[in-house]
Every structure is written in C-alpha cells, then in structure tokens.
Amino acid sequence: MPRWTMAIDLDKCLGCQACTLACRMENNTPIAGPEQANLGRAILWNEVIPQVEGEYPNVTARYIPRPCMHCEDSLCTKVCPVKATYMNEEGIVLVDYDRCIGCRFCTVACPYTTRYFNWHEPYYPESLKAHLNPDVPLRPKGVVEKCTFCVHRLHKARAKAEAEGRVFQASDYVPACVQTCTGRARYFGDLDDPTSLVSQLLKSPRAFHLLDELGTHPKVFYLREG
Amino acid sequence: MKLTRRDFIKVGAGLAAVGAAFPFVKPGASAGEQNPVAPKTARAATQSEKYLTTVCSMCPSGCGLQVRVVDGRAVKVEGNPLHPLNQGVCCPKGQASLEALYSPERLPSPLRRKVGKEVAASDLAQWEKISWDDALKIVADKLRALREQGQAHTVAVIAGGLRGQMRPLLQRFLSAYGSPNLLSADSLAGDAARLAMFAMQGINGYPVYDMDNARYVLCFGGSLLESSQHLQKFLSGYGFMHRGQSNRAKLVVVDSRFSVTAAKCDEWVPIRPGTLGALALGIAHVLIKSGAVNEPFVKNWTFGYEDFKDDQGKTHSGFKRLVLEQYTLERVQDITGIPGGTIAKLAGEFGANKPALAIIPTGRGDLASGNGLSSALAVHALNALVGSMDTPGGVQVQQYPAFAKWAALPGDAGAEKSRAQPRLDGAGADYPVALSAYASLGENLASGKPYAANALLLLNANPVHDAPQGQRFADALKKTPLVVSFSPTLDESAQYADLILPALTFFEMWQDDVVDGTGYPGIALRQPVVAPVRDGRNPGDVILQLAKSLGGNVAQALPWASFLDVIKFRVGGMGISWDDLVANGAWSALVYTSAQPGSKAWGQVVGRDRVNAPQDGRFDFFSRELFAALNNPADDAVCLPHFDLPAEPANAQFPFLLTCQEPMTQARYWHGIVPSLEEVYGLQVGMRWDSWVEIHPKAAEALGVRHGDLVWVESAQGKVRVRAKLVEGIWQNAINIPFGQGHASAAQWGRDNAGKRVIGVNPLQLVAARTEKNSGLPVIAPTRVKIRKTEG
Numbered sequence A: 001m002p003r004w005t006m007a008i009d010l011d012k013c014l015g016c017q018a019c020t021l022a023c024r025m026e027n028n029t030p031i032a033g034p035e036q037a038n039l040g041r042a043i044l045w046n047e048v049i050p051q052v053e054g055e056y057p058n059v060t061a062r063y064i065p066r067p068c069m070h071c072e073d074s075l076c077t078k079v080c081p082v083k084a085t086y087m088n089e090e091g092i093v094l095v096d097y098d099r100c101i102g103c104r105f106c107t108v109a110c111p112y113t114t115r116y117f118n119w120h121e122p123y124y125p126e127s128l129k130a131h132l133n134p135d136v137p138l139r140p141k142g143v144v145e146k147c148t149f150c151v152h153r154l155h156k157a158r159a160k161a162e163a164e165g166r167v168f169q170a171s172d173y174v175p176a177c178v179q180t181c182t183g184r185a186r187y188f189g190d191l192d193d194p195t196s197l198v199s200q201l202l203k204s205p206r207a208f209h210l211l212d213e214l215g216t217h218p219k220v221f222y223l224r225e226g
Numbered sequence B: 001m002k003l004t005r006r007d008f009i010k011v012g013a014g015l016a017a018v019g020a021a022f023p024f025v026k027p028g029a030s031a032g033e034q035n036p037v038a039p040k041t042a043r044a045a046t047q048s049e050k051y052l053t054t055v056c057s058m059c060p061s062g063c064g065l066q067v068r069v070v071d072g073r074a075v076k077v078e079g080n081p082l083h084p085l086n087q088g089v090c091c092p093k094g095q096a097s098l099e100a101l102y103s104p105e106r107l108p109s110p111l112r113r114k115v116g117k118e119v120a121a122s123d124l125a126q127w128e129k130i131s132w133d134d135a136l137k138i139v140a141d142k143l144r145a146l147r148e149q150g151q152a153h154t155v156a157v158i159a160g161g162l163r164g165q166m167r168p169l170l171q172r173f174l175s176a177y178g179s180p181n182l183l184s185a186d187s188l189a190g191d192a193a194r195l196a197m198f199a200m201q202g203i204n205g206y207p208v209y210d211m212d213n214a215r216y217v218l219c220f221g222g223s224l225l226e227s228s229q230h231l232q233k234f235l236s237g238y239g240f241m242h243r244g245q246s247n248r249a250k251l252v253v254v255d256s257r258f259s260v261t262a263a264k265c266d267e268w269v270p271i272r273p274g275t276l277g278a279l280a281l282g283i284a285h286v287l288i289k290s291g292a293v294n295e296p297f298v299k300n301w302t303f304g305y306e307d308f309k310d311d312q313g314k315t316h317s318g319f320k321r322l323v324l325e326q327y328t329l330e331r332v333q334d335i336t337g338i339p340g341g342t343i344a345k346l347a348g349e350f351g352a353n354k355p356a357l358a359i360i361p362t363g364r365g366d367l368a369s370g371n372g373l374s375s376a377l378a379v380h381a382l383n384a385l386v387g388s389m390d391t392p393g394g395v396q397v398q399q400y401p402a403f404a405k406w407a408a409l410p411g412d413a414g415a416e417k418s419r420a421q422p423r424l425d426g427a428g429a430d431y432p433v434a435l436s437a438y439a440s441l442g443e444n445l446a447s448g449k450p451y452a453a454n455a456l457l458l459l460n461a462n463p464v465h466d467a468p469q470g471q472r473f474a475d476a477l478k479k480t481p482l483v484v485s486f487s488p489t490l491d492e493s494a495q496y497a498d499l500i501l502p503a504l505t506f507f508e509m510w511q512d513d514v515v516d517g518t519g520y521p522g523i524a525l526r527q528p529v530v531a532p533v534r535d536g537r538n539p540g541d542v543i544l545q546l547a548k549s550l551g552g553n554v555a556q557a558l559p560w561a562s563f564l565d566v567i568k569f570r571v572g573g574m575g576i577s578w579d580d581l582v583a584n585g586a587w588s589a590l591v592y593t594s595a596q597p598g599s600k601a602w603g604q605v606v607g608r609d610r611v612n613a614p615q616d617g618r619f620d621f622f623s624r625e626l627f628a629a630l631n632n633p634a635d636d637a638v639c640l641p642h643f644d645l646p647a648e649p650a651n652a653q654f655p656f657l658l659t660c661q662e663p664m665t666q667a668r669y670w671h672g673i674v675p676s677l678e679e680v681y682g683l684q685v686g687m688r689w690d691s692w693v694e695i696h697p698k699a700a701e702a703l704g705v706r707h708g709d710l711v712w713v714e715s716a717q718g719k720v721r722v723r724a725k726l727v728e729g730i731w732q733n734a735i736n737i738p739f740g741q742g743h744a745s746a747a748q749w750g751r752d753n754a755g756k757r758v759i760g761v762n763p764l765q766l767v768a769a770r771t772e773k774n775s776g777l778p779v780i781a782p783t784r785v786k787i788r789k790t791e792g
Helices: A019-028 A033-038 A075-079 A105-109 A126-131 A151-163 A176-180 A197-202 B005-024 B134-147 B166-177 B191-201 B231-243 B258-262 B276-289 B295-301 B319-326 B329-336 B340-352 B370-384 B414-417 B438-447 B472-481 B537-548 B554-557 B563-572 B579-583 B624-629 B675-679 B695-704
Strands: A004-009 A045-052 A060-066 A083-089 A093-094 A184-188 A218-223 B048-055 B064-070 B074-077 B111-114 B128-129 B155-159 B182-184 B216-220 B250-254 B268-269 B355-361 B455-459 B482-485 B511-513 B522-524 B586-588 B656-661 B693-697 B710-714 B719-726 B732-739 B743-745 B756-758 B781-790
Touching: A004 A197, A019 A045, A019 A176, A019 B074, A019 B675, A033 B675, A060 B258, A075 A083, A075 A105, A075 B329, A126 B074, A176 A184, A176 B074, A184 A197, A197 A218, B048 B522, B134 B455, B134 B482, B134 B537, B155 B166, B166 B182, B166 B414, B166 B537, B166 B554, B182 B438, B191 B250, B191 B370, B191 B624, B216 B276, B216 B340, B216 B370, B231 B250, B250 B340, B276 B319, B276 B329, B276 B340, B276 B370, B295 B370, B329 B340, B340 B355, B355 B370, B438 B472, B511 B563, B537 B554, B537 B563, B579 B586, B693 B695, B695 B719, B695 B781
Parallel strands: A004 A218, B155 B182, B155 B455, B216 B250, B216 B355, B250 B268, B455 B482, B656 B732, B693 B719
Antiparallel strands: A004 A184, A045 A060, A083 A093, B048 B064, B064 B074, B111 B128, B511 B522, B522 B586, B656 B781, B693 B732, B710 B719, B710 B781, B743 B756
C-alpha cells in the first residue's frame, strides 16, 4: 500500500490560489457568499495563508498553501467520539459523513485549522449546479469536511488501471491542486517508495513541516525558499 | 460584541436542534428534497465522460484548457498539457471559469430595450426578448441606412480582448463597410509596451521575455506575476529561475506597492509612484558611466546612442549624452525616492549578470502616469544597452504561423472615402502614435468630436465600468441612436444599449487563438465543449451574418458562412491537420531560434514592421519611427527615452497618491459573475467579496484611521467608501485600491445574501479621463486623493 504524501515548494509557489479554486471546483465546496465568508465560514480546503512581516521598507511575506496535512499521528482522529474521522490504509485522513455528528471536536483539535463545518446546506444558484463534479457528493448541513487528497481520483485511477489490465502505479493519480499548480510547486507521490520524488525531496535540507514540534508528523511537507 | 446569557441560551438551543437532526442526514440520499443537487456517487456505466479542449478568455494570456465533460455538462477545467503557454497548468481564473459558463447572470436570449434611453436599464423587466433574426434585421437595416446616407464612418466597434481571427475579421468588416473605427479597449493595459517595441525595435507586438534563461530580471511595476500580459509564461519562468537550474537567477521588482509579485521576488525596491522611467534612466546612467554597456552591440546594431547628424545636416542629441547630462544619480534619487546607492547596486547587478532582462509592465494601471511611453522606452533601452536582444534570456520577438492570406478588399469608392475619416478616439490624429486612445473616447463620443457616432457595437468592452469617468461614456451611449452590446450579461454598459446580442462563452463556440508570449509560432482553438447554455451566438458569426445582409462589397469581402469557416480558411494555409488541431487544442513550433545580429533572420527581430524608419537592423535609441510620426519634432527628447514628471501636480488638498493594480483573482473579461474568485479575492489582506484601500500605518495614524475602518477616498472626480487595510508594504503617501471591482451583481450568492448588490468599489470613479500626449495612453495612476474617516 502506498503512503500518499505531498510536497509544496515555497520557492516556486506564487501565491496564485489556483490550488484553492481547483480544489473547490473538484470537490464541490459550496460558495459561502459575502455574509458567511465574513463570518469566517468560507469552505476552502486548500487555502493560502499569507504571513506578511517587517516594517517598511524591509517587508517580507510568505504565502503558505495549506491543505490537510494528513498527519501520521493525527489529532482529529483521536478526538472523534464516533470514529467518523479516520485514516485509511494509505495514510489519507477522511471523514465518514454518515457517522459525523457535527461535534467539531476535530475542528478544534486540528492545529492546522484545515477542517470545515457545514453550518448550512450548501447553496447554489440553480444554473451553477450544472458544473458540480459528479464524483464527489455534496456534504449535508452539520458535518465536518476537509481535504481528501482527492481520494475519488485515486479510486478512479485504480479502477482504470484495473480495467486496462495493468498494475496501478503511484504516478496514475494526483490531486487537483497538484495538477493545476501554476508554479509547478507541488509534488505528490508515495512516501514508502524510497525512489519516489517526494521521498527524495523529503531529504532536502529545505524540507520542513508546519508545527513540527507538535509531533503530529504531517505527511504534507514544505520546501523553504532560497 | 457583548454576549449576554440570553445569547448563550439561544446558541445552545440551536446547537441542540442541529445535533438532533444529524443522525437522519445521509449524504446523497435525500437528493430530491435537499436544495443542492446531490451528484450520484455510484457512477453508472452509461455515464459518458470526455475531455475536450478550449482556450481560456478570462485574461489576455490565452492558456489552453482541457474540460472534463460528463453527460454533456462541463464539470472541471484543467490546463491543456499540449498548449505551449501553460503546458497543463491552470490559474485560479481558469479554474473558476465554469462559473461564468453556467452563471445565473447570463442573459437568456437577445433583448430589446423597452424603456427610454435616459435610464440605465438594470432590470430584466426593462427588456423584452427578441428573436435573433429580428435583432439582426434591426442592426443590418440601421447599418445599411447609415451607409446609404454616407454616414458609414459614424459606426464604431468598441472591442476588448479580441483574439485570433476576430480582430482581422472585424477590421475587414469595418473597412469594407467604410468605417475607420475599430476602437480597442486594450490601451488600458499593455499598449505602452507595444508602442515601445514598435518605436525602438520596429516590431508590432508585445515584447516576449525569455525569463527562464535570464540570470537577472529587473521587473518594473508590481503586476508581473499577477496580471501581466503572457502571465502564465512568467509564472513558469519564475519557478524555473529559482529551481530549474543549478545557479539560481535573481528577480527584482520595482514598485510602490508590496504586491504579491513583490513579495515573491528576491528583492523589492519601493519607488515613488509614477517614476519608473526615471529609475530606468538612472540605471542607464550608471551602466554607461561605468562602462558596463555591451559596446559591440550598441556600436554596431543601435541607432541614436551617440549624437548624430541627419540628412539635412542638423545635429540631434543621442541617448548617451541625454542620460549622462540629465539623469545623474542625485537627480534620479530625488525623483524616485530610491537611494543612489540602491540605484547603483541595481545597475551593477544588471550590467554584471548576463543575460539580464528589464521588463516593461503590462498590467492595467501600470505605466499610466502620463509618462507611459517615454518610461517604456527607458526600460526597453536597458535591454539594448546590455545586448539582451534576441539572445537566450533576453527579449524575443513573437513569430506567427503562416496563415492563408486574406484576399484583397473588393474596391468600393464610398467605403474608401469614408474609412479615411479620422477615428473617433483621435488615434492617428490628436494622438499621432496611438494604437487606440480609449480614455479620450468617452468625452469625444459624448461631445460629438470629431463627429457624432450613429451606431456603436460593444464587444468584450464595458466602458461605463472600465474606463475612467465612465459616466461620460454613459452620456455618450444615451445620445447614440443605436447601441448594440454583445455582452453575455447585463453589464454596466449593456444597460445603456438598445439591443443586446449575447455572446457565447469560450466553452460554447468556435474561435481560434494565436499563441502569444512563447516566441515561436503557435495556434490554439476554442471549440464548443458543451451545447450552448443560453440562446447566445458567436459574435464572429453575427458579424458574418450582418455582412451578408448588407450585401454588396461587404458581403464579397466576407463570403464565409460561419466563423468556423474563417478559421478553417486561415489555418488551411499552415499545412497542419485540422483534426489534430481539434483533438490537441493547440499547435506550435515549440522551438525558438535566436538570430545573430546582421543575419537574415535578424530582420525579423529588429525592424520587421517598420513603416517610416529604415529596416537596417538597428535598434533605435533615438526612435526614427516617432520622429517621423511626430513630424520632425523640435525637441529631440520626445524621440528618446526620457522622463516627464507624472501629470498629477502636488496638491496639498489631496495629499495621497492613488495607484490601482489587478490582483491574480481579477478576471479581466468575465469579472463580476465569478463568485469563487470573489471568495478568495484579496489574498494579502484577507479580503473576500469586497475591495479595500491599502494605507501605510504611519499615514493612517495621522488620520486616526484604524485597520478595518471604513473610509472615504476622495478625489477631485468623486469618492468611494471602502475598508482601510494598514500595510507596511506601500510607499508612505501612496494608497492602493484593486483595479476591476465594483460590479453590480444580480444573483444571490450564499443562502443569506439578498442578491442585487455592488461588490467592492471601482477606483476608476476617482480617476479623471485624461490621455497621454502623442501616445493616447490613459492617465490613471497616480491620482491625487484624500482620505477621511466615515462617521460612525
């Protein structure tokens, strides 16, 4: 079984937010609208977090695209009282929307704030429903949702390989954000394969994890600038 | 907000109710009752899925898209891996473009105005549906009548973002009909770069920058990685500069604002707004003085570096003397506010790292200070000084595919006479070197100068919103007897139209796209990946149909039945397979070969499109094209890169300098109907669904303005109310409002949104409609403004 991992090279990332919107269009995260967005309720599984520091003229900024980290020692799965959120055998942290009771323990426990609560039914103007991705269900009101590494793409890629009578390979599948990345800053692959590009990149002196000190062992890692 | 105990009880009760409901909710199970459609998770074997290609039209870059179509619905957009510009990636605007395709704000069919022309008909109830045949008959009858009255020149097309064969087709239509008025809205953005390319290098087109292979890139203006022409090329180049080679190249951004581009570059150099040209000349001064100039190139392949004598024996000043005498470090430091040491350092780095590249900005609001052309000349001169002309890592020239040639226009004395009339925007007359002069157009139309317009066709242009003092445009549209808009939505200008003939989107029609920004030639294709969502039409087909109805030489000039036939005719000359083009979505040569100075190919790099200057393979520091176009100007400086202070004089009443930039999330042609772009709109300041004004904290402190306060930003022209965001990264008396917001939206976005609202503010309401001398470029920023707190 592969262990899926994502690397994000901040030296190539442009803060363009293509990942954010590729994720939205792929995974049918609803349009919040101005009122809900101002309450901080916009659901964007893959937000870009700006950090601007310094005083004029010595200003620096870092833009960190932040999907779910799919932590090896994930806190969200530990606190879930109904085992709705879990890690599958390939290391992807998922939510079973049928089991989720909307208690939001996981949302609070997640140090990366990557988990989103559905305060309402998703709302779309009628005509916009046409572009919803038929591979991904809309989430009902009252459940928590998050980045799935586009797991439906994985299922499809496996089925396709099987139908074509060949062995599934790690390169058969990438999440939408990786595919669209304008700076080609994202890499995706199998951490258990020592020859994979992500495994190699993890050895780079530029590699780091967000909030490493928490011991969550995120599977998404970054490559620092310069 | 103060929470009371009562509030807690309410929240608690709400949560209890929500919790109770959960166990019964099954995702996907209750598709019928729930408001949202629940897509089928178990996909039936009968489901048809295919990937079709098209080309994005959200911004002027024209990236190839691959659209996933399931059961006749477009459900996802990816980049087309076979398109040479984006090679498989796709920016947020492209990602969200399906929201434009399926927008609830798209008009259902052609519409005719029911109410009087004096009001903006912003409500669909003020319009009546009309059939395409009837609508086209109205337009054709009017055009025919005007032509018979000898008024053909009073018909104008105002167009933005024309791609591929649409521009020559419209040009041909108007020429055959007898009008000189194909008026471009594109002069708001990159025309300074195009004019500089033409004036100095004799190339009609945008400069192509080989950023990938440059060692040092000096980017003037702060929109390169957000809203420049050829955007995706720079996004790819940025990654390649940093990580694609063993020796990391350096990117420096000079701008008054710490934009995302400035944040991502290796060094940000803050500069006083409107003084980019002076910095370029200061750098040229240091390069020349320190001997870092590429002497062999400058000596053998440029014109006007040293003083020279013309045929009449008159001595003209050369670039070298002008720069050495007038643009000393001390003076440039005073003008730009950049310390002399920093300027010298930039010059040293620029001269020492080869190849080095100086980039002319092409975003909207860049180089719009009344000195746009001369500043663009100054920036481009740097490339010639270090010899970065058609070298790897230097300035390249876009090559074009070998299209089939258009037949000569059928002769028609009436059309020839009337298309020789001056243009409505004054380009070529009031503004002798202008490609178009959009900013002057509103005033000209409203006051009937040089003559009154009788019919206006708006295609991809929304001048009431996207031109300075759009209200003048509204006045003009009210006065014009027939205004036809091709807008797919009821935008601010369409509200003043008599007829709306809604265009289809790039997902629903055939259009071609000439690849621009790669250097090597290429072509891409838009095609109907889904059936038309609304009763719209391809504007190209509409023009062809009008030509047919008009008959005579117009019909002869445009004998094609559909726009698809026009594309097939033009592509037919290229010797490539049509089926491959349809399947791949793009074709390109994929190889760019640099020319050696003096070689036969060099003629394609310098001087290719020259009209007045000799095609002698020399790059003009002293522009012989300008010299001829301006009719032997007395002052040599106007033909040389030079610096004029921004048109806006100091004014104690309006102490701040307003600049405007487009963020990455600003779609140029479909903005206002793409909700997901609004939801991530202002990355740096965390602003969604709104505009903001960036103010330096020191300035804000003096005004008593805090982060997040609503303030009035007021100029001599008008005022807008907008939220203040205090940012360190901005020139201390400059402020910035993003360019392009302020559209009214009629749709309901989000469940508790009332619908019908204006999203953000349009900073152009603060800007006077002024036009740069000679070049016709708009003068937009900096504009002098003041800020005051709103009461309460």
